[in-house]
Amino acid sequence: MKAVITVTGKDSVGIIARVSAMCTEYNANIVDITQSVLSEYFAMIMLVEIGKLTIPFADFADKMADAGKACGLDIRAMHEDIFNTMHHI
């Protein structure tokens, strides 16, 4: 079972480190990371395995969103099924 974490916002030092640290804290295994910076605008997409999360996924998503708000970023953790369902038949 996987989730997609997307981080968007103004680029700053340590964004990946911060999100990765939270993944470690709640036992989400990072499977893949893609990131790009376009005229100071940062976009990262992280695929994580959530089968062994130490907290319910809804709480994990809340914590990510809160962490994003605290540093002016939009961080969303969403179950991969929403993307699979929408884009694949």
Next chain:
Amino acid sequence: MLNITDILETIGMIREENLDIRTITMGISLLDCVSEDENRVCEKVYDKITRTAKNLVSVGCDIEKKYGIPIVNKRVSVTPVSLIGGEMSPEGYLKLAHTLQRAAENLGINFIGGYSALVHKGMTQGEKNLISVIPEALAETQMVCSSVNVATTKAGINMDAIRMMGSAIKRAAYLTRDNNSIGCAKLVVFANVPEDNPFMAGAFHGVGEPDHVINVGVSGPGVVAAAIKRAGDCDLSELADVIKKTAFKITRVGQLVASEAAERLDTPFGIIDLSLAPTPAIGDSVAHILEEMGLESCGGCGTTAALAMLNDAVKKGGVMASSHVGGLSGAFIPVSEDAGMIAAVERGALTLEKLEAMTAVCSVGLDMIAIPGDVSEDVICGIIADEISIGVANTKTTAVRVIPAYGKKEGDAVSFGGLLGYAPVMSVKPYSPACFVARGGRIPAPIHSLKN
């Protein structure tokens, strides 16, 4: 395998284009709550609703978090109460409205629908009793929604029922006069009402339905408008394709949410309602889609054609994305709930007559339209009869939800707040249909051959 473009497209739809699941509605049968004693009926109704839907809100919130998509409303629809109330007194029916309100408050849901009656061919004494207290019920409760089906293509139009509804609408407006006549926003008069509609105020749980069921209404006018904008200068065949593909994606999300909600609540999945339901928020308007398609203003010439094409393409795209489609399914055109419709009325482009024409090709009908408070009961009956005739003749659902805003005149505005929005008071022709309406009786069912 997921690719970045797809992920960013989905995120963009949710963040920039207001994609949401408009409602998860649990339909609950109350047929097992019948009793000779009014108080006992109320007790059984309260217990059944609060027991069956006890996890609806928490499951809805959990799914919202899991997929990162807003689920705006969690609602309950019940068996039309006239079917379980039987010959209950008007006071008994009023007590039942308060019972539904208490159950809704206990569950933490947004609305409860089903304070309803199906009277397309005639009325029992119980149904007359119910309709007589609908205005009081709407004034004394906040979450209870009411609907009355006054016509079907097979039965014709019950003009006696329309007369009662004209009077009920005026009285509801008066009783809620301190709150912009908001009672009327919770009351719908239908023709060919669907039994599995998840949208308020017309939702109820039909008699052919299982004990309880999950129906989901999707939304997404902003997503469709943005896709049309991106498509740029293309012909109408290509544009129809763009709309279909977008509707497909929106509906797939609805199907995902519906399946998961049904499984978690251990409730059968009923239908997805493929509707483009606007909100007053900027970028969530059906009128703006029509303007994005190439109209200078919604309401101008060409509006009916554009809306017909939009409605058809949404259905074609949506049906393949869902295992079961039902409810109202189409584009909604509620004036007060759509920033583009409000603007079109204010600039004088959109009139009641044009809205009536538009309802011939899209979902529902004359919806959330504020009219002057001094419009007579007879004229309101005429508005209802006209709109209902369009549904009956075209074998489709139509409905009327007008608000004769007490003390307001043309050019004023009423604000209901939240999803119900804000409505400029529209002009209504003053000529009276009183003698026609007063004849009463039934308009016979239309013939369905010799079509012209």
